[in-house]
Amino acid sequence: MSRLFFVAFQLLTTLAILSAGLWGVGLLLFRLNGAVAIVAAIGFGVAVLAGLVGIWTGAARLPLGFAILFLGLLGWWNGLQPSHERNWIPELARLPQITREGERITVTNLRDFRWRTEADYDQRWETRSYDLAKIEGVDLFLSYWSGETIAHLLVSFTFADSPPLTFSIEVRREKGEEWSSLAGFFRTYEMAYVAADERDIVGLRTHARGEDVRLFRLAASPAQARDVLLAYIADVNRLAQEPRWYNTLTTNCTTVVYHLVGSVAPGWTFSLPLDPRVLLSGYLPGYLARIGAIRSDMPLDELIRRGRIGERARTLSLDDPEFSKKIREGVPTGRP
Numbered sequence: 001m002s003r004l005f006f007v008a009f010q011l012l013t014t015l016a017i018l019s020a021g022l023w024g025v026g027l028l029l030f031r032l033n034g035a036v037a038i039v040a041a042i043g044f045g046v047a048v049l050a051g052l053v054g055i056w057t058g059a060a061r062l063p064l065g066f067a068i069l070f071l072g073l074l075g076w077w078n079g080l081q082p083s084h085e086r087n088w089i090p091e092l093a094r095l096p097q098i099t100r101e102g103e104r105i106t107v108t109n110l111r112d113f114r115w116r117t118e119a120d121y122d123q124r125w126e127t128r129s130y131d132l133a134k135i136e137g138v139d140l141f142l143s144y145w146s147g148e149t150i151a152h153l154l155v156s157f158t159f160a161d162s163p164p165l166t167f168s169i170e171v172r173r174e175k176g177e178e179w180s181s182l183a184g185f186f187r188t189y190e191m192a193y194v195a196a197d198e199r200d201i202v203g204l205r206t207h208a209r210g211e212d213v214r215l216f217r218l219a220a221s222p223a224q225a226r227d228v229l230l231a232y233i234a235d236v237n238r239l240a241q242e243p244r245w246y247n248t249l250t251t252n253c254t255t256v257v258y259h260l261v262g263s264v265a266p267g268w269t270f271s272l273p274l275d276p277r278v279l280l281s282g283y284l285p286g287y288l289a290r291i292g293a294i295r296s297d298m299p300l301d302e303l304i305r306r307g308r309i310g311e312r313a314r315t316l317s318l319d320d321p322e323f324s325k326k327i328r329e330g331v332p333t334g335r336p
Helices: 002-031 034-057 061-079 198-208 222-241 255-268 281-290 300-307 310-314 323-327
Strands: 097-101 104-111 125-131 135-144 151-159 165-172 190-196 212-217
Touching: 002 034, 002 061, 034 061, 097 222, 125 151, 135 198, 135 222, 135 281, 151 198, 151 222, 151 281, 165 198, 165 222, 190 198, 190 222, 198 212, 198 310, 198 323, 212 281, 212 300, 212 310, 222 255, 281 300, 310 323
Parallel strands: 104 190
Antiparallel strands: 097 104, 104 125, 135 151, 135 212, 151 165, 165 190
């Protein structure tokens, strides 16, 4: 019995060292530069092998040495601090802030770029006001760029007397910095909110990138949409005051929205079950159907088909003031 327990302990310790080693190698490769990163990663890999040898040969000093090295690496990682003060790419150079007086909110640094290509655009930052009493609902855009598994999520609030106010949660990249989903696990990028006009934030994806954009109109009441918008406002302002790391798994365009909606859903006597589709965002429509957030009186495939607005959007000018109204033509409303 004691022998079996010892072998189980060795196996668990091996798994722990391998997991810590994989994370540590990734951290060194993505957070250091050039030859220094490669040399450091190789050195740490050697320490991992030594720790594993020690586990199975009884040389306790080897796994102990690895543990001390790993704790030092963990301390370095924990000391990495996000910042708002970097040389950001133009479209993410400014973070929105939102003030409220009674039922009126004012959004500063609202982005309203006009995109011809990803590299050719007109920059325009605006201040706009919205009446919370005129909110009508909330819509979701999913933008697919590589298969059906992953999509970027946009949340758009519609008003009776104003163009929609759309939010996107994005990786805040510096000039010359490339996006890597693996690097996103290692405190490489800060998170950014973008508050934008749909002609900007949707048009970037339909016109400049040619992505497959799908629109889903939610079954949220105006009161529920208002609650979610207020949760957004609070978090937008928190981020403007205190920078935050983006994380590919835990702090991304769907998980942040999931937590924001979850923070207000108890007041609706509504729960958000945890589901793999929250992470595999391309399959989010199936999750929305499961929780009753979209129409249930027609097949999901039909909702998806009618929600494909990319081709229709590309026939419209991004200067068209009716852009948001026209892309919604033929898309089923949130409630029958």
